[in-house]
Amino acid sequence: TTEITGDQKVNGLVYKDRASGELKKVELEGVFIQIGLVPNTDWLKGVVELTKHGEIVVDARGQTSVPGVFAAGDVTTVPFKQIIIAAGDGAKAALGAFDHLIRTSAPA
Ligand SMILES: Cc1cc2nc3c(=O)[nH]c(=O)nc-3n(C[C@H](O)[C@H](O)[C@H](O)COP(=O)(O)OP(=O)(O)OC[C@H]3O[C@@H](n4cnc5c(N)ncnc54)[C@H](O)[C@@H]3O)c2cc1C
Numbered sequence: 001t002t003e004i005t006g007d008q009k010v011n012g013l014v015y016k017d018r019a020s021g022e023l024k025k026v027e028l029e030g031v032f033i034q035i036g037l038v039p040n041t042d043w044l045k046g047v048v049e050l051t052k053h054g055e056i057v058v059d060a061r062g063q064t065s066v067p068g069v070f071a072a073g074d075v076t077t078v079p080f081k082q083i084i085i086a087a088g089d090g091a092k093a094a095l096g097a098f099d100h101l102i103r104t105s106a107p108a
Contacts, residue, residue: 039075062093070097
């Protein structure tokens with residue numbers, strides 16, 4: 001979406017066709033704006049593996065590409081971004097970290 005059009009009220013929306021790059025307009029009487037889909041992970045580029053969408057790649061235990069570094073919630077590759085899933089994912093990653101620590105020797 002590149003633009004929501006209208007003067008006193010919404011009358012349409014302009015979007016860019018991903019395949020052709022062409023701008024197209026759809027006439028509408030209203031819009032519903034969905035926010036919060038872009039992970040805030042720029043600072044992790046080159047630190048842990050990210051998907052092309054910027055999500056942190058984790059395994060079934062919340063382990064990232066760096067051994068001993070765990071991640072959980074919406075920012076990861078976990079499917080379905082919902083509160084109850086993120087909360088459970090946090091518990092899972094914490095247990096994953098615990099399991100990692102008890103199997104790792106303490107530094108000398
Ligand atoms: C508009 C909207 C409506 C939603 N409605 C629902 C709903 O009805 N039901 C439902 O189940 N889910 C809903 N969700 C999804 C739900 O909010 C998320 O699934 C959930 O909040 C994810 O929790 P999280 O802890 O993974 O991430 P977040 O809740 O996003 O928490 C991440 C935290 O990390 C902080 N942070 C980010 N970067 C840094 C940094 N560099 N250093 C330190 N802190 C940082 C952020 O400020 C934030 O507080 C909605 C989401 C949105 C955006």
